[in-house]
Amino acid sequence: MDFSITSDQRLMQESLTRTLAEASSLDRVRRFAGDLGDKGADVWRALADFGLAGIVVPEAFGGLGLGLLDAALASEALGRAVAPVPFMGVVLAPLALTRGGSEAQQQEWLAKLASGKVIAAAAISEPIAGARDGAGVTASGGKLTGKALFVPGGMAAGLLVVADRSGGLHLVRGDAAGLTRALMPGIDETRRLAELTFDGVAAEPLSGGPELLAALRDAGWVLVAADTLGAAEAMLDKAVAYAQERRQFGRVIGSFQAVKHLCAEMAAELEPCRSLVWYAAYAFDAVPGETSLMAAHAKALTSEVGRFVARTSTEVHGGMGITDLLGLHFWFKRIGANRQLLGGPERVREFAARLQGLAA
């Protein structure tokens, strides 16, 4: 039995973290947040050079051919750096293609995705988090009609994986006629959400139906959970560093138990989340029967713990914590957005209960 990540995985994560320290510095994130014209192309280029674009693309198509655990470790590093990258689609689109794409579809897209030339996004919010404001997409005669909301990376994506109302999945080209995109301005300025409108847009179906959608949901939950884990770790680290340097009453505030205990509580809540995220990702690759329950709990628990860490770390920073200058709010908001993305914890836990026959 080995419940740990390999040294290769550890090295990959550390190396990615170093890459992000330069490519996605706080200054860089701040510029992205303040300029809607900024597509973060340089950040994306650095990550594509790292191999991240093809992390789950099979090696035959030029990818790294790694599993969801590796992708989750990358997602954790991206969350830690609040990187302005639409990573969910980068993982979900190749998964959809390898599991539900025809040979021709795989030939057409996988190599482009692996090189980072095409960036994909997944429009799967409605069947998973619930349809709002009448959104939802209907497929008929190879054409899609309707709206898909809350699509991370949807503004710029060159390829879209779109779920319809009955749980079927489709490929849509970014330049397809009848597709319009509108920004959904949100609290998290490190990732942009799109509202996609389909007006008789040509689409190619993927096979696999609801099972494929379930796999994308589970993978999406794990990735968001890992992103929150990373962002919350960063907030804990920042709180501990600040508590060791900020002095009041003649001592560093980290020597007061009132402050130390807040830090200890954050660590005590957060550390077990890491094991749950690892296991959920491992299950996706190796224990399919357990994936959905573990992914749901990973998503729900990191949402709750993430919220606790986000507010507590901000409090440890005192008044500085709420300033724009410090920039802590980028992590605070990312964690807040992750909580709601693909369903808030209450909805996800209700799913977990249904899965076990504990709810109708």
Place this chain on the structure above:
Amino acid sequence: MDLNETPEMAAFRGEVRGFLDTHRDSYAGGAAKDPSAWQRLLIEHGYAARTIPREYGGFGAEPDILKGRIIAEEFIAAGAPRGMAGQGISMLVPTLLEVGSEEQKRRWIGPTLRGEIIWCQGYSEPGAGSDLASLQTKAVEDGDDFLISGSKIWTSTAAQAQMMFCLVRTEPDAAKHEGISYLLIPMSTPGIEVRPLKTMTGSAEFNEVFFTDVRVPKDQVVGGRGRGWFVANTTLKHERGMLGDPNATEARLNALITLMKTEEVDGHRLIDNPIFRDRLMQLQGRVLAMKFNGLRLITSQLTQEPSGLAGLVVKLQGCELNHQLAALAIDALGELGILYHDGPHLRAKGSWQRSYMFDLGLIIGGGTAQIQKNIISERGLGLPREPKPAGA
């Protein structure tokens, strides 16, 4: 990450199952028919005292965490009793193995393993709880003996025990941590009085022990005079690991799920109430996280890498989770949750109510939640210690 079992481990699992199958009659109903015979049988097969050397009465196997885990899993699955536990086996024996003299090991370990000697632990005092090193029970030299005076508190099993392992102040002039010795005291010695300490559960799970000029030979000290603080610390870590065991928490979660699926109010199952159901799911997520945290700890033991925060948080999180599971059971039971002691409507023999109260004691005992947070923040996060007040 690879949770598949190797052929060697699968074969070992088969051996354990075979043993449990063969001896099914010895533990029908979940309790050993003859606890002493069962204990001897377990030691003989290496399912108890597994890694204790043979010359001291154990089985003498190399430490193997995975095999230990397989034994635990198979015994739970078969509903078989694990053999004798208690502070003698879990705390004194490891201490003697680490720092005891050859004579002490030969004299005490075997009979303790076989359940012939029951031990109690004399650490806490009325004036020395979290600040254990400030303990005042004194041992004054008198010829070849010490004369012990003072008192101990929170002493489980003191009424049944033949022996106590005890921290006493032997060097009154030495610094706080350096004046303490770890002493083995026969409970039948004149001058010892045991008074039951009744808690809010209604039972006396603990005792107070009073010492008036209790005469104990000096050679009953373990690990050297003045070394008691360091001797005790070698085994306190064993206690913290036990208090937060994720397997016990998972078993409790499963019992709670069964309760909520079977118990009805107004003809609806408790699980059908969406608020209780959501609380259950919140706790299930936490229990799973602690379960996998436990697997991670086993792996770091196997690879001998430091476990860091993952190990430091177990006592705090595990005890809190147990308490919250009991709280949900009582809340979901509604007015039935008030019942206790005995009566026709009482559920699960009042065990949820008892847990709710007793587990609060476990949140406090074995290093309070606040002491745990000091440990996590200092050893895990590198934050500074609270400065000592002037003059302390």
